[in-house]
Amino acid sequence: MRAVPGVSPARRQEDAMAELIEFQVPNPAIIGRRAAIIADLADLLPAECLVTEPRELAPFETDAFVSYRRLPLAVALPETTAQVSALLRYCSREGIPVVPRGAGTSLSGGAIPQEDAVVIGVSKLSRILEVDYPNRAAVVQAGVTNINISQAVDADGFFYAPDPSSQLACTIGGNIGMNSGGAHCLKYGVTTNNLLGVRMVMFDGSIVDIGGKALDAEGYDLLGLICGSEGQLGIVTEATVRLLAKPEGARPVLFGFDSSEAAGACVTDVIGAGIIPVAIEFMDKPAIDICEAFAKAGYPMDVEALLIVEVEGSEAEMDAMLARIIEIARRHGVKTVKESQSALEAAAIWKGRKSAFGATGRISDYICMDGTVPLGQLSYVLRKTGEIIARYGLRVANVFHAGDGNMHPLILFDANNEDERMKAEMAGNDILRLCVDAGGCLTGEHGVGIEKRDLMRHQYAEADLNQQMRARSAFDPNWILNPSKVFPLDGRPDSLETRPAA
């Protein structure tokens, strides 16, 4: 969620000169054949499904990682699996790179195209095909938004669990590509734990069905491999997802602590006690200040760290669980305890947290990191993050999912100050290295995309990356799918490096 509003064409030029992240060099032979390629694509799709005018292509030049942008060759918005298949068969035969796209809400640049690529967007594949309550499954097309699934089954007492913060816009196809999480994944897991099956079009246009309404699929766990593969293994056009019975109610409690250490220890003890809240959100002092100034949620201003813990269930259950959680918080010297007695009070507790990114965006540009660390390392990583940020002379606000160690430091900077922008990116990279060194990983839920691609060697040895790339090659031997993403541009399989550029 980068907030860099109103980037002018002139700015864009400037960005291009100062980019830390490289793209593959576009193939001039493909760009040179643009007119012929567009004519061919027009044979495969209805006219309204093909975007080729530069002005209309502009919305597709980036995603939510807006510092980087590239105009694609063309954008195809197919309405059927058969059209996706025809497009991929064509692009494969012609050696044209393909960039799959959901709603373009990726925070890591996973959907940013390149000049010689055709974007295949799933936004017109937007039908819910089947809702099957007895089998607790829904079959949906890939362009259905995340929230649409839950809304469609809400009145009947069901929901779809993963709830990324972009859920109003993001598609289930994109969620599968990124293995999206959300605030509730502490209890319900991420996309991979809630996906039962997919229909996917392979690089060459062939169509495969994997899984279905059964809990386990046959053979290798291809579903597990596809989930989070960032559009590099194929284009998912339909998904079967698991529905769950909606809990009776949910209620948050807010805690203020004198130190991040005490808040962190409280998190560990709550989880260790066998109470599984649906969410445990953490905010540090700068985040509290920013959110309170914006949302006037009534957050305590005399504390160093704030936790929002939410439980679900019937009234009696929630009473019992919250009583225990409050008892644990007291053992850790909690300074402020704010219980919610009504829906209104619950909304007030969440109001500040939910506006955190927006409130931050109002006062500054920022980049949001996504490293995940073991729970025991939270305090250490927070302290070190502060040191790194101070070294670059920047500011940071920490707002994150504490229950699963998924950190989201927001690094504040001035996008109009070239030097600060570079410093922010470099500080972000240092923080991600810190997360890996503390036993964690580069990204918990946002994906690698282009943003973290060049840090992959910090987390993985050459043999680890090679094995991942070989697995990828089994699905897409010529690497036409989303080629600039995830894996460092150098060191890719030999057959690719020697592929003629023209």
Add this chain to the structure above:
Amino acid sequence: MLHPETEADVARMVGEAAAANTTLEIVGGGTRAGLGRPVRAASALSVARLSGITHYDAAELVMTARAGTPLSEIEAALAANNQMLTFEPMDHRGLLGSTGEPTIGGVFAANVSGPRRLSAGAARDSLLGVRFVNGSGDIVKSGGRVMKNVTGLDLVKLMAGSWGTLGVICEVTFKVLPRPEAAVTIVVGGLNDAEAAHAMAAAMALPVECSGAAHLPESLVRAFLDGRLTGGPATVLRLEGLTPSVAVRSEALQAVMAGHGTVAVLDADETSQLWREIRDVKPFADRPGKPVWRVSLAPMAGEQLVAALRLHTGVDAFYDWQGGLVWLAMEQDPEPELIRGFVKALGGGHAQLVRANAATRSSVAVFEPLSPPLEALTRRLKIQFDPQAILNPGRMLAGV
């Protein structure tokens, strides 16, 4: 038999086997050796000496152990901290008549899960990180020890359930959870299989979070709880969690289930015994010899499969996972075409022949045959991990 003591030993031995083009059977505790297709390998490699818990921080709810660590050692260490594996791995010794000690590597290599798979996911959902040696002798790691990780391709999931055909798993890191403070089982009596399917679907539609939903037809119900379940078929629903939660949920569930059949409640000890027996397929373990199938399909299709089969052949069955996991014991022949034909007609799924002699397992497709494009993809993946196909050749599929 090769007996590596370190991951480096495994890498060297597999590398040498690859150089000499020697096929290897990968062996853990051997309790599940009878699963899958029989492996014909020139030599064997045992991970038994790669043993021991290497990292366990109870507060972080994560454990790391070498592949050959006995499951009993892991469960004892967890129990000492009042924790458990959420996916409730089945113990195959009773059903297969095997001996020895199951290992944690084997549990993940076969993605072995039990009744709680319904609510808490399979072994693959608990697996956070893995270190393995591929068929070229390279040491590869994937994932780590954090709960959320989308850094690169998720080879962790792929390794779970790959039956040692993609690599030799050397070390696994997995999520653990506190043991539930309270557990009860609601027994709904007197339902036939079709009625039970509807009752279980109704239970799963309630906000009570059943952590187990099984149906034990009249013919098999006496095999459980030492025959104490009387009164005909039993549809059983497990609730686990904090004591006050379980009390509230139990009442809510009983109120709804009273509209389906007679209702009784089992206490924590009986609950523990019953679900262990369901997990380990006790009725068929008690009757050795007959071919046994494990069929995974849409929950409502389970009883339809059994009803369809009964018109053609002698079969006994009970249901787990809300009806979506059917344990079938055949009176006579394994009848793979018949079973798979009905599974396909009922919307798909997969049937695995779990118990049969080696001759049958060689002649019958033990695992569900893959569609041609998926089989081609499977073979391409295999080559990318084990180019010379030296690891557990044929365990899953001829040549894989």
